[in-house]
Amino acid sequence: RAIGVKRAAQRRLREELGIDPHQLPLDAFQYLTRIHYSASSDPHWAEHEIDYILFVQANVDLQLTPNEVSRTQYVSLQDFDNYLSDTKKSGTLLTPWFDLISRRHLPLWWKNLDNLQEFVDAATIHRF
Numbered sequence: 001r002a003i004g005v006k007r008a009a010q011r012r013l014r015e016e017l018g019i020d021p022h023q024l025p026l027d028a029f030q031y032l033t034r035i036h037y038s039a040s041s042d043p044h045w046a047e048h049e050i051d052y053i054l055f056v057q058a059n060v061d062l063q064l065t066p067n068e069v070s071r072t073q074y075v076s077l078q079d080f081d082n083y084l085s086d087t088k089k090s091g092t093l094l095t096p097w098f099d100l101i102s103r104r105h106l107p108l109w110w111k112n113l114d115n116l117q118e119f120v121d122a123a124t125i126h127r128f
Contacts, residue, residue, distance in 0.1 A: 002031040002122075005052045017072075018063025030055045032109065033121040037128040039096030050125060051097050055109070055116055077110050100128045 006029045013019040031054055038048040062072065075083045084102060087094060094102070105126075109119060 002029075002052065002054075005031065006054065009052075009054050009056075016065050016068040017060075018065060019060045023060045024056055024058055028056050028058055030116050030120075031122070032116060032119055034125045035097065035101065035128060036125045037097060037100055039100075041096075047096055049097070053101065053105075055113070057113065077107070080107065080110070104128075 003026060006026045009029060010021040010024060010026070013024060014021060031052065033053050034050055035053060036050045038046060040046040064072065073083075080102075086092075109116065112118065
């Protein structure tokens with residue numbers, strides 16, 4: 001059920017995007033799997049994490065926290081490949097974990113939003 005992970009997601013969504021937890025109840029989150037990755041940003045800073053992948057679909061009110069999020073953008077599945085290409089061409093940085101899953105897993109999960117249960121895998125930690 002990953003209740004602790006879902007609570008942490010609620011907190012981070014409030015802290016970064018200003019989403020009130022009442023707009024995203026715990027049972028709205030769908031746990032999928034975990035990923036383990038490491039990525040360097042510069043010679044002094046790197047991420048080395050195990051992250052939980054959750055999905056949630058909801059209409060929410062955003063109040064961005066400027067030191068956490070500079071902007072948001074809605075991208076449709078049909079435009080996603082172009083979005084990734086455009087961000088790379090423009091030099092826009094994506095978070096390392098998002099860059100990794102967007103190339104390997106996200107399109108398949110996105111195409112199956114109505115059947116995510118098929119992809120739930122609590123036993124595996126996908127390594128990048």
